[in-house]
Amino acid sequence: MALPVLELRGIGKAFDGVPALKGIDLSVHEGELVALIGPSGSGKSTLLRCCNRLTEPDGGAVRFGGRPAPSGGRALAEARRRMGMVFQAFNLYPHLTALENAALAPRRAAGLSRKAAEQAAREALSRVGLADRADARPDALSGGQQQRVAIARALALRPRILLLDEPTSALDPELVGSVLDVIGSLKADGVAMLIATHEIAFAREAADRIVFLAEGRILESGPPEEVLDRPRSARLRSFLRRL
Amino acid sequence: MGIFFDPEVWGIAWPPIRSGILITLALALASIAAGTAAGFALSLARTLPVRRLAAAIVVYSDAFRAFPPLVLLVVLYFAAPFAGIELSGFAASFLALALVLAASAEEIFWAGLTSVRRGQWEAALSTGMSRAATLRRVILPQAVRLTIPPLTNRAIATGKNTALASVVAVPEVLNQAASIQAQTASPAPLLLAAVVYVALFLPLVRLGRWLEDRFPSP
Numbered sequence: 001m002a003l004p005v006l007e008l009r010g011i012g013k014a015f016d017g018v019p020a021l022k023g024i025d026l027s028v029h030e031g032e033l034v035a036l037i038g039p040s041g042s043g044k045s046t047l048l049r050c051c052n053r054l055t056e057p058d059g060g061a062v063r064f065g066g067r068p069a070p071s072g073g074r075a076l077a078e079a080r081r082r083m084g085m086v087f088q089a090f091n092l093y094p095h096l097t098a099l100e101n102a103a104l105a106p107r108r109a110a111g112l113s114r115k116a117a118e119q120a121a122r123e124a125l126s127r128v129g130l131a132d133r134a135d136a137r138p139d140a141l142s143g144g145q146q147q148r149v150a151i152a153r154a155l156a157l158r159p160r161i162l163l164l165d166e167p168t169s170a171l172d173p174e175l176v177g178s179v180l181d182v183i184g185s186l187k188a189d190g191v192a193m194l195i196a197t198h199e200i201a202f203a204r205e206a207a208d209r210i211v212f213l214a215e216g217r218i219l220e221s222g223p224p225e226e227v228l229d230r231p232r233s234a235r236l237r238s239f240l241r242r243l
Numbered sequence: 244m245g246i247f248f249d250p251e252v253w254g255i256a257w258p259p260i261r262s263g264i265l266i267t268l269a270l271a272l273a274s275i276a277a278g279t280a281a282g283f284a285l286s287l288a289r290t291l292p293v294r295r296l297a298a299a300i301v302v303y304s305d306a307f308r309a310f311p312p313l314v315l316l317v318v319l320y321f322a323a324p325f326a327g328i329e330l331s332g333f334a335a336s337f338l339a340l341a342l343v344l345a346a347s348a349e350e351i352f353w354a355g356l357t358s359v360r361r362g363q364w365e366a367a368l369s370t371g372m373s374r375a376a377t378l379r380r381v382i383l384p385q386a387v388r389l390t391i392p393p394l395t396n397r398a399i400a401t402g403k404n405t406a407l408a409s410v411v412a413v414p415e416v417l418n419q420a421a422s423i424q425a426q427t428a429s430p431a432p433l434l435l436a437a438v439v440y441v442a443l444f445l446p447l448v449r450l451g452r453w454l455e456d457r458f459p460s461p
Contacts, residue, residue, distance in 0.1 A: 054365050074373075081371025091366035095384045105370030108380055150366075157370060 002030040003066065005161045005192045006083070011050050011060035013043075020046045022216040023060070028161060031190040035203035035224075038213035039239060044196035045088075047213065048163045051194070052080045065160060081109050084154025088166040090146045092138040098125060098149045099134040102156040110157060117156075124152035128182045144175030148182055155186075162186070164195040180206075200243055204228055212236050249431045256423040256432035260439060263419035267443065270333065270415060271402040274340035278401060279394065281341065282348025289353055290378070300349065307346030313407050315339040320411040336408035344401045351393045355386030388458045395451035402444055416440065 007027040013020045021043045028034050036044045049055035051062060053069075053076060062069040064083065070076045093101050102121035106112045112120065125131050128148035138146050147167055154162055164183070168176040180202050187193065187206055197203055203210055203224060210227040212220040212235075219233050231237045289300045307315075316339040319330055330338065359382050367377035409418035420436035 052369055054369060077368075077371040077373060079371075080369055083369075085366075085369035087362060087366060089362055091360075091362035093363065093366070093381055093385075095388075104380060105367070105372055108376045109371035109373075153366075153370065 002032065004029050004063070005032075005065060006051060006194065007063040008047075008051070009061045009063070011047065011057050011062070013046055013050060013055065013057050020216050021050065021057070024213075024216075024218060026211060026218065026221075028192050028194050030192055032208045033187045033193045033195065033206055034209045034211060035207035036194065036196040036211050036213055037198070037200065037203060037239075042213045043216045044213055045165050048085070048165050048194065048196055051163055052083045052085060054085070077109065081105065081157050082160045084151075084157060084159035084162045086147070086150050086154055086162060086164040086167050088169050090138070090143075090150045090170070092146055092150055092153070094138050097135050097137055098130060098141070098152070101138070101149055102153045105153070106156050120156045120158075121152070124156035125149070127155055127186075128152045129178075142175060143171045144178045147171065147179045151179075151182055151186075155191075159191075161192040161194065164193060164197075166196050166198065168197070168199060198243075200228065200240070212239070214239070246429065247431055247434045249429055252423075252427050252429045252431035253435055255427060256420060256435050259414075259419040259423060260416055260432070260435055263414055263416040264439060264443070266333070266413060267405050267415040270336055270340070270405045270408060270413070274337050274344060274405070275398045275401050277337070278341040278344025279348050279398070281345035282350075283352050285345065285349040286352035286356060287378070289349070290356060304346045304349045307343050308350070310343060312339055312343045312404050313410070315343060316407055316411060332408060332411035332413040335411055336405065336413055339407075340401050340404055343404075344397060347397045348394060351390050351397065352386070355388075355390040356382060358389055359385045391458045392451065392455040395447075395454050399444060399447050399451060402447060403440070406440070416443075 004027040008024050011021055011024040024043075024047055026034070026047075036047065038044055046055055050057040053062075053071065064079055069079050093104065096104065099118065099121050102124050103117040106120045107114060107117035110117075122131065122134065125134055128151050130145060130148055130152065133141060133145060133149075138149070141149065151162075151167070167183070168179050171179065176199070180199065183193070183195070184206050207224055209221060210224050211218055212227060214235050220227050220231065220236050227236070228240065231240060285300050285304070289297045291297070316336060319339055320332060320335040323330060323335070363381055363385065364377060367381045368374070372380070405415060406417040408415050409421060412418065416436050416439050420432040423432040424430060
């Protein structure tokens, strides 16, 4: 049985008194790909951001690698480094090349030498199929390429899990496939992932488990065929019908 | 026309004006360097999550951008001694120009820092970089591009405002020219001073134009 990499217990969060998450329990095991689906505003992003505390949860506990995740300071920075995050809007550094984007944190957060950081960045760029665009600035890359560089930026730190926040939602339809292919290949390499997505076909094919989130609660969770083909709640049935 | 360009008077006026150039340049460089550095430090301090500090910086910045530099200068030079603070003309001028520039520079740097999207902070923090490293490696390089053109303009304005120091007897270019004008009863020294100012600041203005082309605002 694979060990849990990330465990959430009773995570709650409200924004200005409006609850966004109401007691989420969820774990992701080594090598596992868990897909979060649900309508916009259901709390998928907030849930991902509570994992690495870009959003501070109001309550509940996060465990990472079998231990309580640190809530501040250097220890939090170190935990964040091992939980790679990929954003819907890529958030690449526009003043740096693809290689520099991926080498920055290995150098400045992990403390590698310049050479070792570049080496890690190059390896990560080849994993996403962009070794030949290492010297390109983000504005010279397509959206799909930018998102793959963003994935490489996270991979260069050898994370224990990747948190992906709707990584293909900002892409033109013809570019979605290239990013999903990369995510699929990482899954094959055994990288644990928690991914918020609207790509139901991808989730069905690649996910080990699908978690359906609505109004800040997990309504259903299980293997793709169970959740997608035999939804138990009316909420999930209507969500799947409207896709 | 001849009276403005009287070669004899220009000859008399040149040596004192030449020594005034050094003082003008020293005053300009010192106040630009100190004012920019102080404004930068204030803008960084304003990013700290300390509300009162940020509020105090805003009050300072607004107040000193509202202050005419000449008024600040005469207060520092003529009024401060009554509070037991004696400043030389040069020191009072330096302080007045630097305080006013710091206020504008703070606003310019702040605008640059806040123009960088939150996602940049989040991306860097999510890779385990510290706030300081994020600021230095990710935020500032993007912010600085936006600040260079307006900052150059404020620096030029500060350089030109060194002429205000003539009212507190600092022997800079204008002050020297005015003395020679009084001695010789000729307007020629003032014309020479005007030429000197253009020669001093035209290169800076050209540099500002070049920087604006190089770092266009988006």
